[in-house]
Amino acid sequence: MPADTRSLAELDRLIHEPARLALTAILSVVESADFLYLQRETGLTKGNLSSHLAKLEEAGYVAIEKTYRGRIPLTLVRLTGAGAKAYKAYRARFKKFLEKA
């Protein structure tokens, strides 16, 4: 019997997107990160990073705080409880899928 592929349909698409998966993975281990750090780490363009972050924020998966380092803007991002939970669930589902094939 083939793997339970039905469970794949339930994957959280918001996290599944590779760019956002990368972001979520990073944020799950750093407590908080700024915009440029995330850009360097993921290799995304500023535009794409900005819009992916906006989506994650809209979903309540990250909280974005716009502040200043001295006088230059600093955008800080951290995973929310909901974001951490969703990421954990995503990983668990995917891991299960990978195991049984």
Add this chain to the structure above:
Amino acid sequence: MPADTRSLAELDRLIHEPARLALTAILSVVESADFLYLQRETGLTKGNLSSHLAKLEEAGYVAIEKTYRGRIPLTLVRLTGAGAKAYKAYRARFKKFLEKA
């Protein structure tokens, strides 16, 4: 140091899509499957199954053979060598990602 999230950008998007990942996973263990079997197994509509299969075929990941069972049409699908290779690579990458976080 956060996980190597750069590697996620290299995931094969064609396989990454959940519907096609499900199809590929099934085909990786069955040698050959017909259209309706794949539909039942994945829960996709006929339309979506048809177009996802078309994409996989276009990429050379599956071979589709249209034949007949008696007088009613029968569409048989099997993974090609390239498809099997791509699927294997996808799994390896993802597994690696899951392991180091």
Add this chain to the structure above:
DNA sequence: CAAACTGGTTTGTATTTCAAACCAAAAAGG
């Protein structure tokens, strides 16, 4: 022989994604 069912494909629309253009503030150069 008309209606419904099989086994699909095509079409239309709504989302998504990416890249390129844009923008305001700050720093650097002449």
Add this chain to the structure above:
DNA sequence: CCTTTTTGGTTTGAAATACAAACCAGTTTG
């Protein structure tokens, strides 16, 4: 100073995706 460049982003278009609904040819059923 005043222009130019750089920093730290956001907004805007255009292209690709994905999904659902409509369609279609052939077959069986009433």
